[in-house]
Amino acid sequence: MSSDFKHQLSEQFARVGKALSNPNRLELLEYLAQGERSVEALAQVSGLSVANASQHLQQLRRAGLVTTRKEGLYVYYQAAGDEVVELLEALRRVGERNLAEVEQLIRSNLATKDRMDPLAAEELLERAQEGDVTVLDVRPAEEYEDGHLPGAANVPLQELGERLEGLPKDQEVVAYCRGPYCVLAYEAVARLREQGYQARRLEYGFPEWKAEGHPVEEGPEGDSDSEGEV
Incomplete structure (x- = not known):
């Protein structure tokens, strides 16, 4: 029973990891960390089509990373709390410390600027x-x-x-x-x-x-x- 419960719990946590496994969704979360946005606004700033942005946002919503509200014909999204920002920050730190590719990208693109x-x-x-x-x-x-x-x-x-x-x-x-x-x-x-x-x-x-x-x-x-x- 205990082992089955733990496995089921891990499956649910893995949904969050799966939702974060796409670079477009990570960028959408970064934009939503600034404040509430409509699908159309997110599509414009991210360079995605409205349909594609909507699909990514639905996956983020199902994983509990964003919340929605409807106003007229428009649907607005926002990050589901500061914990989402903290999660993105933790992901960034792990990548910086453990992926040589991340260090190289930062060094070649940002360190040269400042x-x-x-x-x-x-x-x-x-x-x-x-x-x-x-x-x-x-x-x-x-x-x-x-x-x-x-x-x-x-x-x-x-x-x-x-x-x-x-x-x-x-x-x-x-x-x-x-x-x-x-x-x-x-x-x-x-x-x-x-x-x-x-x-x-x-x-x-x-x-x-x-x-x-x-x-x-x-x-x-x-x-x-x-x-x-x-």
Whole structure:
């Protein structure tokens, strides 16, 4: 009886592993970690067809990794809690430590973009409280509005060039985006440094920041619903 129960339990846990075994589904989860999205919006940002995105999302739903709600003709998905973000983070750590291919990809694609150590969350919290750092959220506006670091300015990467004049050069600028491998922050830091700014990136992205219980705000710039102060 005990052995049969354990096997059945393992079968259920394996459903989660199976749902995570597709790179498209992992990317969809990363987008959903930013906030709730419709199937159509997820298809657009991921480059998948609506039908294909819907199929992947259904598998994630059956594995308990996402939840849904319907509004009119549209179905909206969201990650099923911060535990999903923590699961993705654990998967990332295991891959980094045990797969040579992961290390090689990171070294050849990201390390060449930024050889400086990223800023740890605790250090950013301390420096933001002292007012000696400017924080940039370089994600699209809809992701920023779903949640962002308190006091962060939303400057999507494609708008960075035209908004440089509004950034102070007398303090360090810290950029963040969707996660530790999100190239938006890497590109933002590179462009800022080319223009003479002191710039670094946060060690990870907004989903990890929120999952660790750090303060967040919601809403557009100037109209934030704060859940705490940095």
